[in-house]
Amino acid sequence: MTRQASSEAERGLVETARSVLPGGGFGNVSDEMVVARGLGGRVWDVSGNEYVDYLLGSGPMLIGHAHPEVVAAVQDQLAKGTTFFANNEPGILLAAEIVSAVRCADKVRFVSSGSEADLYAMRLARAYKKRDKILKFEGGYHGMSEYGLMSLSPRRTSNFPQAIPDSAGIPRSVRDDMLVAPFNDLDMVASLMREHRQDIAAVIVEPLQRLVPPRPGFLEGLRKLTEDNGILLIFDEVVTGFRFAYGGAQEYYGVTPDICSLGKVIGGGFPLAAVVGRADVMAHFDKGAVGEEGFMMQVGTLSGNPIAAVAGLKTLEILRRPGAYETIFRNGRALMDGYREILKDAGVEARVVGDAPMFDIVFTGRDVIDYRSSLGDPDLMQQCNALLRERGILKSDSKYYVSLAHTDEDVRQTLDAFAESIAELARRRAA
Numbered sequence: 048m049t050r051q052a053s054s055e056a057e058r059g060l061v062e063t064a065r066s067v068l069p070g071g072g073f074g075n076v077s078d079e080m081v082v083a084r085g086l087g088g089r090v091w092d093v094s095g096n097e098y099v100d101y102l103l104g105s106g107p108m109l110i111g112h113a114h115p116e117v118v119a120a121v122q123d124q125l126a127k128g129t130t131f132f133a134n135n136e137p138g139i140l141l142a143a144e145i146v147s148a149v150r151c152a153d154k155v156r157f158v159s160s161g162s163e164a165d166l167y168a169m170r171l172a173r174a175y176k177k178r179d180k181i182l183k184f185e186g187g188y189h190g191m192s193e194y195g196l197m198s199l200s201p202r203r204t205s206n207f208p209q210a211i212p213d214s215a216g217i218p219r220s221v222r223d224d225m226l227v228a229p230f231n232d233l234d235m236v237a238s239l240m241r242e243h244r245q246d247i248a249a250v251i252v253e254p255l256q257r258l259v260p261p262r263p264g265f266l267e268g269l270r271k272l273t274e275d276n277g278i279l280l281i282f283d284e285v286v287t288g289f290r291f292a293y294g295g296a297q298e299y300y301g302v303t304p305d306i307c308s309l310g311k312v313i314g315g316g317f318p319l320a321a322v323v324g325r326a327d328v329m330a331h332f333d334k335g336a337v338g339e340e341g342f343m344m345q346v347g348t349l350s351g352n353p354i355a356a357v358a359g360l361k362t363l364e365i366l367r368r369p370g371a372y373e374t375i376f377r378n379g380r381a382l383m384d385g386y387r388e389i390l391k392d393a394g395v396e397a398r399v400v401g402d403a404p405m406f407d408i409v410f411t412g413r414d415v416i417d418y419r420s421s422l423g424d425p426d427l428m429q430q431c432n433a434l435l436r437e438r439g440i441l442k443s444d445s446k447y448y449v450s451l452a453h454t455d456e457d458v459r460q461t462l463d464a465f466a467e468s469i470a471e472l473a474r475r476r477a478a
Contacts (some may be wrong), residue, residue, distance in 0.1 A: 050096045050437050055080050057093035074442060076102065077436075082470070083111030090441060098441035099457045103263060103448040106405075107311040109375075111363050111452025117315050120361040121354055126164055130352040137356035144363055145313065148294050150303045151282070154322035156332050161285035161310030162190030164319040164320040167345055168308045169194055171322060172249035172279045174331045174343045175246035182208075182239060182278075184230040186418025187256050188310075189283050193217045197225040204419065207294030209259040210241050230256045230417040232266040238375045240276045249279035249306070254296035255285055258401040258409075258446065259421055265352070266302040273305075283312035285320065290404045293366060311367075318349060324388075371451055378458055379403025385462040393469045397423075407446050427472065434468035 053061070060081045065071035072078035081093045088111050090100045103109070110117070124137065142155040147182065158164050169181050169189075174265055181194060185207075189195035194219060197210040222263065226243060228235040230252075250273055254266060273280040282304040289295035289312040297303050305328055310320035323329070334342040349355075380403045390397050395413040400421065408431070409415050409423035431446060434463035440461055442448075 048440060051094060053080075053092075054094035060093060067214055075105070080436075087111040087113075088450050088454065088457050091374070097437070098436070098439050099453070099463075100441040101447040101449065103438065103450055104316060105311070105443065106290070106448050107314060108318050108452075109290060109312050109448075109450055110315075110362055110371075111450050112316075114362075114365065114452075116359045116365065117358050121317075124357045126354070129354050130349055131142055131280050132348060135351070135356070137353040137360060138265050138351035141313070141350075141356045141359050141363075142321075144219045144360065144366070145309065145321065148363070149288070149323055150294055150297050151305060151307050151309060151325065153326035154323065154329035154332075155330065156322045156345060158320050158322065158345070158347050158457065159318045159349045160190075161308065161320045162192060162195065163347070164285060164308035164322050164446055165190035165195050165283055166192040167322045167343075168281050168306050168324075169249065170249060170281070171306060171324070171328060171343060172281060173340065175328045176248040176277075176279060178246055178248040179250060180226055180243060181224065182226040182228060182236070182243075182247055182250045183210075184256060185227050185436055186230060186259070186421065187251070187253050187283070189253075190285075193221045194225060197222065198227045200418075207235060218281045229419070230259055231262045231265050231305075232417070233265060233272070236269065236272055242276065247276075247278050248275075251281040251283055253283045254300055255291070255402060255405075256300070256404070256418075257421070258407055259415055259417060260323045260400075260402060261300065266300050270302050270304075270444060278307060278426055280304040281306045281308070283308050286340075286405070288312060289363065289366060291402065293363075293373065312362060313359045314355040315362035317352075317355035317358045319352070319355035319359055327334050352377060365451070375449055375451055376403040378453050378455075379406065381458050382406070382447065382449065382461060385458075386465060389462070389466045389469055393466075393473050395469055395473060401446075405446055405448050407442075430475070431468055431472060435464055436473055438464035438467060440464045 082090050083093045090098050107258050145155050178251045179194045181366045185198045188199050196213040199213045201211040207228055208226040210222045226239055284307050288309040291299040306324035308322055330336040331343040342443055383399050383406050386399045397408045397410045398415050400409050400415045409421055410427040411423040415421045
């Protein structure tokens with residue numbers, strides 16, 4: 048599946064995009080290609096090139112593109128109406144399914160994006176605890192809000208716990224309300240809690256941070272530290288929710304937070320996300336329960352819309368079927384094991400990091416345990432991704448998402464393309 052030259056139609060669309068979109072794209076992956084369609088575990092660009100797709104729309108297409116059962120459910124709902132800004136049956140049933148599946152979920156509040164879910168999760172913790180500060184981990188991604196864009200990918204390192212904004216336009220005052228620690232470092236967390244205990248509302252963490260797995264005992268230690276210090280624990284499961292297990296990372300790792308953000312998978316490819324949590328915490332969304340002073344306002348035009356809800360319900364139904372997660376993990380582990388063998392045989396210094404449903408390689412010779420150790424060699428990563436795309440493998444800049452729709456043939460083809468790409472990288476370095 049070596050990529051052919053772009054067609055005139057695709058080149059024209061790229062040119063139009065560059066004239067009307069900042070940077071020539073939507074702010075996501077390369078603006079040099081235009082995707083035309085997707086089916087199962089593959090996508091095609093406007094020029095007709097076919098790719099094994101590990102981008103998966105940045106993760107939501109866990110059961111693959113255009114699954115016929117999801118398409119049928121959405122088409123049926125389309126004829127009944129697309130959104131109402133009111134309670135609707137699919138949204139109510141989806142909320143009930145989330146409560147049934149997710150350990151910390153007594154109540155559900157729908158929003159339209161993971162960024163919103165993370166923003167409201169942090170605000171909810173502040174409302175409940177009546178404190179301002181949030182502790183996060185360097186390199187952790189918690190959406191596009193001012194608070195989320197603190198020390199996600201700092202261009203310069205700083206002394207902990209100083210937060211560094213990752214974007215222009217963030218007020219300096221926001222930095223004062225965010226504390227930053229290195230991932231997998233319980234001693235630093237404990238130290239910050241001793242110093243700021245009366246000011247910290249919550250700790251927010253991705254249970255598996257981007258690609259970096261938690262060390263044994265790390266999440267359990269966070270749970271104990273937060274409980275002992277009267278601080279809430281927020282799991283950002285926008286990515287890991289329903290991906291690592293039906294109950295998400297809290298089921299997979301056996302640690303239950305107080306609040307959790309969900310997104311991606313629960314919308315089945317449509318805009319839908321949620322904040323879920325303990326009943327007493329979630330009560331702050333209900334003015335009748337907490338009064339005017341404790342009420343946290345939240346509305347959204349498309350929150351809980353029935354199109355996304357029916358797509359999410361059908362997606363979750365498919366994931367509940369026997370063998371679904373076994374297939375995802377089998378294919379992901381085959382890829383990870385194959386990559387390690389290829390790298391070893393080629394003598395290329397790199398680490399395969401993550402877990403079966405999502406992983407990537409980091410060109411480094413040291414163990415990857417936190418943000419700073421995960422940086423690796425970005426130039427080699429960029430070259431490798433470009434070589435893979437030339438060979439029909441589509442992924443993000445820093446992650447492979449594995450889907451239920453990927454096949455043994457997809458795995459074989461991906462391993463062949465990776466072996467060729469690594470061999471080419473080795474030749475370039477030797478030249």
